[in-house]
Amino acid sequence: MEKLTYKNSGVDKEAGYESVELIKKHVKETFSEYVLTGLGSFGGAVELPEGYKKPVLISGTDGVGTKLVLAHKQDIHDTVGIDLVAMCVNDILCHGARPLFFLDYIACGKNYPKKIESIVKGVSEGCKQGMCALVGGETAEMPGMYKEEDYDLAGFCVGVVDKDKFISGKDIKAGDKLIGIPSSGVHSNGYSLLRKLFFEVKGYDVDTYVESLGETIGKALLTPTKIYVKSIMTLLEKVNVKGMCHITGGGFVENIPRMIPDGLCAKVDTTKVNVLPIFDLIEKEGEIDKKEMFSTFNMGIGFVVAVKDSDAAETMEVLKAAGEEPVMLGEVIEGKEKIELCL
Numbered sequence: 001m002e003k004l005t006y007k008n009s010g011v012d013k014e015a016g017y018e019s020v021e022l023i024k025k026h027v028k029e030t031f032s033e034y035v036l037t038g039l040g041s042f043g044g045a046v047e048l049p050e051g052y053k054k055p056v057l058i059s060g061t062d063g064v065g066t067k068l069v070l071a072h073k074q075d076i077h078d079t080v081g082i083d084l085v086a087m088c089v090n091d092i093l094c095h096g097a098r099p100l101f102f103l104d105y106i107a108c109g110k111n112y113p114k115k116i117e118s119i120v121k122g123v124s125e126g127c128k129q130g131m132c133a134l135v136g137g138e139t140a141e142m143p144g145m146y147k148e149e150d151y152d153l154a155g156f157c158v159g160v161v162d163k164d165k166f167i168s169g170k171d172i173k174a175g176d177k178l179i180g181i182p183s184s185g186v187h188s189n190g191y192s193l194l195r196k197l198f199f200e201v202k203g204y205d206v207d208t209y210v211e212s213l214g215e216t217i218g219k220a221l222l223t224p225t226k227i228y229v230k231s232i233m234t235l236l237e238k239v240n241v242k243g244m245c246h247i248t249g250g251g252f253v254e255n256i257p258r259m260i261p262d263g264l265c266a267k268v269d270t271t272k273v274n275v276l277p278i279f280d281l282i283e284k285e286g287e288i289d290k291k292e293m294f295s296t297f298n299m300g301i302g303f304v305v306a307v308k309d310s311d312a313a314e315t316m317e318v319l320k321a322a323g324e325e326p327v328m329l330g331e332v333i334e335g336k337e338k339i340e341l342c343l
Contacts, residue, residue, distance in 0.1 A: 010143025015111040019139055022117035026124035030134040034100070037135065044135025046101045046158075054163035058097035061156045062087035066191040070221050072149060073206050077115055079224045080153060081122025082129070083188045086225035088157035089130035090246040090303065093232055094259070096167040097159030099132035105154040106139045109146035119153070122224075129227040132157065165236075169243035169259035169306065176242060176332040177312040178256075178266055181231065181324050183302030185223035185278055189249040190296055194221060197286045212277045220278055228303045231322040235305070239315050243306035253295040256304060257338035265335030269342045272327050276300040290343050304329065 002008060020039070027039050036045035048055055064083045071080045081104070089099045104123050106116060116139055127134045146152070161167075186194065198204040198217055206218030213220045228246075235241060243259035256266045270290075279299050282288065293299060307315045312328070319326040330342070 010110075011141045012111055015113055016139065016141065018113040019111055019116040022113050023120040026117070026121045027134050030102075030124050030127040030132070032133050035133045035135055039136065041136070044101060044103065046133065046135060048100075048160060049098075052160060052162050055160050056163050056166055058092040058095050058159045058161060059157065060088045060091040061154065062091065063152065063154045064188055066195060067188050067222070068152065069191070069195060070206065070218060074218050074222065076222060077118040078122045078125075079222055081119050081124070082126040082224035082227070084153050084155040085123060085126025085130050085132075085157070086227045087188055087248070088155050089126075089132060089159070089227060089229055090225075091248075092157055092159040093229055094167070094244040094246055095161060096165050096236060096241070096244075097161040098233060099130050099157055099159040099229060101133045101135045101158055102127050102130070103135060103156045104137035105156075106137070106151055107142055107146065108139070108151035109141075109143055110148040111139065111141045115151075119151070123155070126224075126227060130157075130229045131233070132159070167241060167244060170261055171242045172259065172261055172264060172306050172332055174264060174332055174334050175309050176306050177309055177315075178268065178329040178331060179305050179307065179312065179315055179319070180273070180301035180327040180329040181228060181303040181305075181319060182226075182274065182327070183247070183276070183298045183300055184226040185276060186221060187225040187248070187298055187302060189298075191221070193296070194282065197282065202285050210281065212281060226302050231319060231324050232303070232305075234322045235315065235318050238318050239307060239311050241305050241307055241315075245304050247298040247302050247304065251294050251296050251298060252301075252341065253339060259306060260332065260338045263334065263336070265333050265337050266330065266339045267333050267342065268330040268339065270294060270299070271342070272329055273300050274325075274327065291341060294341055294343075301327065301329070306332065
């Protein structure tokens with residue numbers, strides 16, 4: 001009988017060590033002056049920046065979901081890490097939090113160091129866009145749990161905001177304006193539906209070129225989730241933002257109401273949305289009702305802010321100066337439904 005080792009049981013420690021060496025340079029690129037430990041420490045230590053009177057820590061965790069299936073199919077692994085960071089930092093951003101640090105968790109059937117490096121390279125890019133440090137993580141090789149080629153991703157982010165600047169939406173009033181910021185595409189929600197629609201029902205392949213998209217369906221669906229940290233941090237320095245929401249699973253219908261106080265309603269003019277070609281394609285191929293589309297996808301708007309009517313013009317200008325193309329989506333009115341879509 002062959003001598004039993006960890007390696008012939010399915011876990012290659014040497015591959016793990018190689019992965020760590022390959023990702024070190026990507027991780028270090030995200031470090032700020034507040035990071036006190038290096039990769040390999042038992043914990044990631046980050047000092048709070050100065051200037052906070054009553055600092056409140058905001059945390060968020062998420063994954064990428066079945067978008068990973070498309071990464072596997074195309075053997076493209078350097079974008080899903082951006083999605084991972086985006087799903088976490090965009091969420092904590094809704095409370096006005098400045099992201100401080102991020103940790104990732106990669107579970108795989110077999111550790112392929114170059115693949116792990118590609119994934120972490122994406123996480124590093126996401127952290128740079130999200131203005132936070134990648135201070136640690138875990139790569140778990142789990143034969144028997146995952147097929148050799150498979151992996152899953154999860155992430156965890158912590159940010160900070162002064163207590164008196166914490167944004168919850170409680171100060172939103174009737175008459176406030178709703179301003180949307182465009183998305184980059186589908187982002188990271190609804191992929192179980194999309195995979196069934198395109199690859200099972202309609203018979204697309206990931207390499208099917210779609211004229212209206214200007215690229216293959218596979219590449220279009222792997223477009224990384226947009227990260228809004230830099231634009232929103234700039235906005236918060238200049239405007240009193242009363243509420244914010246990240247348009248994720250459940251689209252407009254589920255997410256905008258999350259910042260609307262009871263007794264008020266977000267009246268949204270969907271005709272103001274510059275619907276992206278990918279959503280036109282989904283609607284057409286799936287014969288999906290318009291309201292259902294806005295109840296499932298971001299439709300081209302990935303983030304929404306609520307401000308006083310008197311601050312709306314300045315908000316638009318600040319966002320434009322930050323490189324965004326903001327859209328006046330509607331306003332807050334009195335009502336019990338919390339959201340009204342004008343289709």
